[in-house]
Amino acid sequence: MPVPWIPAKTILSSWKPQPRWFGTEYNMNLYRGCSHGCIYCDSRSECYGVDDFDLIRPKERALEILEDELGRRRRKGVAAMGSMSDPYNPLEASLELTRGALELINRARFGAAVATKSSLVARDADILEEISRHSPVLVKVTVTTVDPALAAKIEPRAPSPAERLEAVRELRSRGIFTGILLMPVLPWITDSDEGVRSLVRAASGVNASFIYGAFGVTLRDRQREWYYSSLDRDFPGLSDRYRTLFGESYGCARRDRAAALERVFRRECGDRNILWRMEDIITAYRSPYRGPEQMELF
Numbered sequence: 001m002p003v004p005w006i007p008a009k010t011i012l013s014s015w016k017p018q019p020r021w022f023g024t025e026y027n028m029n030l031y032r033g034c035s036h037g038c039i040y041c042d043s044r045s046e047c048y049g050v051d052d053f054d055l056i057r058p059k060e061r062a063l064e065i066l067e068d069e070l071g072r073r074r075r076k077g078v079a080a081m082g083s084m085s086d087p088y089n090p091l092e093a094s095l096e097l098t099r100g101a102l103e104l105i106n107r108a109r110f111g112a113a114v115a116t117k118s119s120l121v122a123r124d125a126d127i128l129e130e131i132s133r134h135s136p137v138l139v140k141v142t143v144t145t146v147d148p149a150l151a152a153k154i155e156p157r158a159p160s161p162a163e164r165l166e167a168v169r170e171l172r173s174r175g176i177f178t179g180i181l182l183m184p185v186l187p188w189i190t191d192s193d194e195g196v197r198s199l200v201r202a203a204s205g206v207n208a209s210f211i212y213g214a215f216g217v218t219l220r221d222r223q224r225e226w227y228y229s230s231l232d233r234d235f236p237g238l239s240d241r242y243r244t245l246f247g248e249s250y251g252c253a254r255r256d257r258a259a260a261l262e263r264v265f266r267r268e269c270g271d272r273n274i275l276w277r278m279e280d281i282i283t284a285y286r287s288p289y290r291g292p293e294q295m296e297l298f
């Protein structure tokens with residue numbers, strides 16, 4: 001099948017620095033859609049208007065547009081990728097748009113934040129390392145379970161948890177600030193104490209810089225329909241329990257379970273000296289760049 005390129009007018013958007021979400025200043029998506037097939041994917045929601053979500057569409061002239069936009073921004077900052085699609089999707093292996101964007105970010109002396117579920121991110125360790133010589137770099141690898149059979153059900157076309165953890169190990173061995181997003185945590189599926197303990201231990205085993213957890217899942221319109229149809233296929237009977245307990249609620253978590261789980265999570269992270277608070281994570285990845293010159297930039 002030919003690559004389904006789509007036109008783009010802009011790539012880089014600025015947003016207010018997000019103190020509750022890693023403190024980044026800019027956001028970008030070089031691709032539209034994502035093929036990992038996660039059953040809980042929020043980006044399928046109606047409000048984002050992405051039809052045919054599983055089809056990855058790279059944006060035409062993305063690097064040319066980005067280069068121009070980076071050059072025209074008066075304020076340097078950290079540019080984030082991975083909010084609406086995975087920047088390390090299967091097409092990236094050959095198209096190298098994400099790699100090209102990181103090279104431009106490096107040349108423009110911006111910082112970079114990448115969120116992914118793919119081990120392909122380790123391919124770009126060299127360029128991430130170069131950026132980190134002058135600006136903050138943050139890599140977030142999502143791992144919601146270390147159980148490969150369970151991951152194959154809930155994130156069917158993403159690389160296995162072991163491959164993702166190996167990528168974390170590799171990036172950390174190059175000194176790149178890399179941690180784990182433990183989110184969402186799915187009621188009755190991944191919200192067990194043992195599941196969370198194993199994940200924190202595995203993160204510690206690969207020297208993760210942090211783990212950021214959110215102990216529930218958000219569901220709305222198209223996303224909810226997709227999620228429930230996946231539950232009916234792989235977890236028979238579970239969608240009825242969701243309907244009974246959560247109805248049309250946006251935030252879905254078994255409250256007592258989520259609170260208990262968060263306590264287990266914090267204790268496990270504390271025992272292993274892994275950062276888990278958002279403010280500590282932001283300080284840790286940005287503060288080395290707060291010299292007199294960088295204070296002005298960041």
Ligand code: SF4
Nearest residue numbers: 034036037038041085
């Ligand atoms: S990796 Fe992210 S964007 Fe892609 S399907 Fe999974 S949740 Fe959605």
